[in-house]
Amino acid sequence: MRGTAAEVVLELQGIVKDFPGVRALDGVDLEVRAGEVHCLLGQNGAGKSTLIKVLSGAHRPDAGRIMWLGEEVSFARPQAAMRAGIATIYQELDLVEGLSVADNVFLGREPAGLGFVHRGRMREAARGVLTRLGHGEIPVDREVAKLPSAAKQIVSMARALSMDARLLIMDEPSAVLAHDEVANLFRVIRELTAQGIAVIYISHRLEEIRDIGDRVTVLKDGRTSAANLDAKGTPTRELVSKMTGRTIEYVFPPRPDHSPGAELLAVEGLSLAGEFHDVSLKVHAGEIVGIAGLVGSGRSELLETIYGARRAGAGTVRVAGQELRPGDVRAAVRQGLGMAPEERKSQALVLDDPVYRNITLATFGRFASAGFTSHGRERTAAVRIADELQVRPPGVERPVRTLSGGNQQKVVVGRWLLGGTRLLLLDEPTRGVDVGARAELYEVIRRLVADGVGILLVSSEVPEVLGLADRVLVMREGRLIHEAEASTLDEHTVLDMVMAGSLLETENAV
Ligand SMILES: Nc1ncnc2c1ncn2[C@@H]1O[C@H](COP(=O)(O)OP(=O)(O)OP(=O)(O)O)[C@@H](O)[C@H]1O
Ligand SMILES: [Mg+2]
Secondary structure (H helix, E strand, O other): OOOOOOOEEEEEEEEEEEEOOEEEEEEEEEEEEOOOEEEEEOOOOOOHHHHHHHHOOOOOOOEEEEEEOOEEEOOOOHHHHHHOOEEEEOOOOOOOOOOEHHHHHOOOOOOOOOOOOOHHHHHHHHHHHHHHOOOOOOOOOOEHHHOOHHHHHHHHHHHHHOOOOOEEEEEOHHHHOOHHHHHHHHHHHHHHHHOOOEEEEEOOOHHHHHHHOOEEEEEEOOEEEEEEEEOOOOOHHHHHHHHHOOOOOOOOOOOOOOOOOOEEEEEEEEEEOOOEEEEEEEEEOOOEEEEEOOOOOOHHHHHHHHHOOOOOOEEEEEEOOEEOOOOOHHHHHHOOEEEEOOOHHHHOOOOOOEHHHHHHOOOHHHHHHOOOOOOHHHHHHHHHHHHHOOOOOOOOOOEHHHOOHHHHHHHHHHHHHHOOOOEEEEEOOOOOOOHHHHHHHHHHHHHHHHOOOEEEEEOOOHHHHHHHOOEEEEEEOOEEEEEEEHHHOOHHHHHHHHHOOOOHHHHOOO
16 A cells, blocks of 8 residues: 555445345445555454455345445445455355356456457456466456356456456455465456555465455454454464464474374376376375475376376376276275365355354265164264354254355365275365464364374365375375475475476476
């Protein structure tokens, strides 16, 4: 924010939003100025997404005032907010899968100044915005359903950017972006704010807030617990205590002093055309192996192939010595494999089913064969997991759809913690999970490992890979380029390898 006299563009006063049985917002105040990046911080379920949905016309508030450019407004529909100059990138993507990239960028509108939909110019305009985001390579005619999830996120951003908005709202945009893409996003945000556009930015990553933010408003239990803090100068301790009411050190549980057990997973020469090539790795019982790499480096595809959700073109996967049939998820699950995938909505959750059913989904067969008939035992087991991971609000009968993003993520991971899994494949397990709940999740993961479970972990957050894993594999462009004990690596070295490649690559290629 340049200068101190920047005009207040948005003011929210006493916003209240009730859902059946839950007061999501209980009197929120927020003030946003032209040209600033205003960060919203708060634990999972604090009300951040609900607040921006109220602001963008997706929800009607039950009480409170919205002052936009000096006038009280009430947006009945998202289109009304868009027309008023408020563009929103939601936490859940809202693209139309069956339409092309260009159609999605200009959905319901046409490029400014055309007056009619001119396909050629629309495609050109779409390409222009994508290029500005550093993703000119995304084909504008491609059906959105055929894009990887990171590219979908970019399309969703391109859409918001193309609106000529005066306020841009971003709900955890970085959750699906790789390190270099976040840098790109920040460059674009800086361009926008320099033109006086205001940005509301939501993230659980404090480093990002320090980097891009001007001011911070903290939500706790649906209320503003601190407003307009200095994003750069406010101590982390203070931010965390405003969020949680307590102080949490963001640390990893100590690595237990044990040597890994028997070989659990052996992958040899695994290849999948266009995704990854000739990958060999091992995971032992009681060991965490972390894979670092950019989005698009083939990490997720590798996990999915090991799990049998994709069929390898070459190579073998053996679990405890037994070879898995390629492309057979059921066989993998029978051998004790579990997987928490990256894209929780489409791949992992039955949104309208209750929380307990989603937690016991993978193990349902086991409950059934154990003579489980009433849903009593199923529920008891689910309640235990939901408690351990602090799924909020409590009550496992709620449809998963009504949980906040971070709480949905806990459900996805939680189902594999019920037991019976020997080898767990975790793809971005803490995406969207707040600092407090992360610590709980790390504890649970450590406990599993102490019980002899082996874990193969993919994470874009290098500190997470280094903090949790015993051994680290670095993946780039579909190949494993380095392997080392986590204790011998630091963040900088790993980032170097992940991005540009370093000399280490040729010295220690695996
Ligand atoms: N459609 C809905 N029906 C019922 N409850 C809802 C609905 N949407 C949100 N909630 C509840 O409102 C509260 C706030 O949720 P919200 O999604 O705003 O949290 P958040 O701060 O965005 O969290 P996260 O960091 O996990 O994304 C939560 O208790 C959530 O379960
Ligand atoms: Mg949210």
